[in-house]
Amino acid sequence: MPSRFLSSVRPAARAVCVTLCALAPLWVGAGPVLDRIQRTGTVVLAHRESSVPFSFLDQDRKPVGYSIDLCLKLVDALRKKLELKTLTPAFVMVTPANRIATVEEGKADLECGSTTNNAERREKVAFTVPHYITGARYLVRADSPVQVVRDFKGRKLVSTSGTTPLKAITRSNIDHLLGIRIVEAAEHARAVEMVETGEAEGFVMDDVLLYGLAAGRPDPDRLKVVGKFLTIEPLAIMLPKNDPQFKQLVDDEMKRLIRSGEAHAVYDRWFSQPIPPANKPLNLPMNYLLKDFWKYPTDQVPG
CATH class of the missing domain: 3.40.190.10 (Periplasmic binding protein-like II)
Structure with a gap:
């Protein structure tokens, strides 16, 4: 706020103005997702019941998996970018049949599962950089x-x-x-x-x-x-279409995780080491499709 403006108003009004400015969202003009996250201090994460090793329930019925770990890193990045002291992840379970509608209707901010990014689905939702490519x-x-x-x-x-x-x-x-x-x-x-x-x-x-x-x-x-x-299926974390600033933050962090090697470490945790429920490794090294794609990570995929 320009100082010459503050000096032109009465002291009481000036105090109110300064207070309101301090309470304004950090991201001026933020879309509905970022606005809700800032207001509530919560990010809603959709998860699956049995999409091993991406998103599933462990023996304590807690959501775990490769996609869950990546989503939790995204939550922490959002907390830092929005300068929030805390940002709490809240979980909602979805099925293959209702996962797209859950995100489209604003009931989840990120879908942390094993969902294919394709043109038909992009009519309703958005996707970030693929975290797996399969068939x-x-x-x-x-x-x-x-x-x-x-x-x-x-x-x-x-x-x-x-x-x-x-x-x-x-x-x-x-x-x-x-x-x-x-x-x-x-x-x-x-x-x-x-x-x-x-x-x-x-x-x-x-x-x-x-x-x-x-x-x-x-x-x-x-x-x-x-x-x-x-x-051929590029799997990616799903998010709402209607908040380009939210998507930009998520995309930027996914690219950083990949380029820094953090995403590779998360991959190794879930595909090469023992995991629940049987506490056995899948022994699935990263395939050439994902290796090549991650050399130049992007949210753009064919189809």
Whole structure:
């Protein structure tokens, strides 16, 4: 506030003016997300129940995972940028079917899961820099003869509602007249159970999720991942579209985490070291797709 303006008003009015200026948000003109975060001192993080190792519940029903750790680093960066003494993360659990609506409707500020960034979803929400690049393959029982998608002809194949692999296999089934009986499960854990019990011949999903889900089962050796990539999936943390300043802060911090090596350390924690629930490592080194993408990290992805 210019000093000549303050000197032109009465002392009492000047005191009120100074007080109001001190209470004004640090980010003048901030959008709805940043404004709410500043007012409440809370960031709402959406998480999943069983997207191992990205976002899942541990034995104490606490949200943990690779995406959760990255989101918590983003929360700390927001606290520092907004000059807040404290910034508390509040968690809300979402499913594949409602995760996009939860962010779109402002019920979560960041979705810390395993969501694919694609053009259709970008009509409703925004995404930051991808933290994983994967592709859809098939989880089957260890004694299954299935090797490629055409081997499912006439068989039952499960996928999870509201996911890109479900759309991809449905399209492939129609285009190639495969006659696959496709069914939907509400969550990944249920789809794995269907394969184990013989209710379905296979489960089509991002292969990294399949490896994580299999590793968490009582007898992981009963399951295997097969087939070529049906899709290529850049997975990214999701956020609302309507706050470009919030997105800029998140994007800048994601790029810093990658360039500094902090994101690589978080990756190693969840893909190379023992993790819950079985306390076993996934032993999945970073693939060439993500290595190449992180050389020049950006939120821009094809498709």
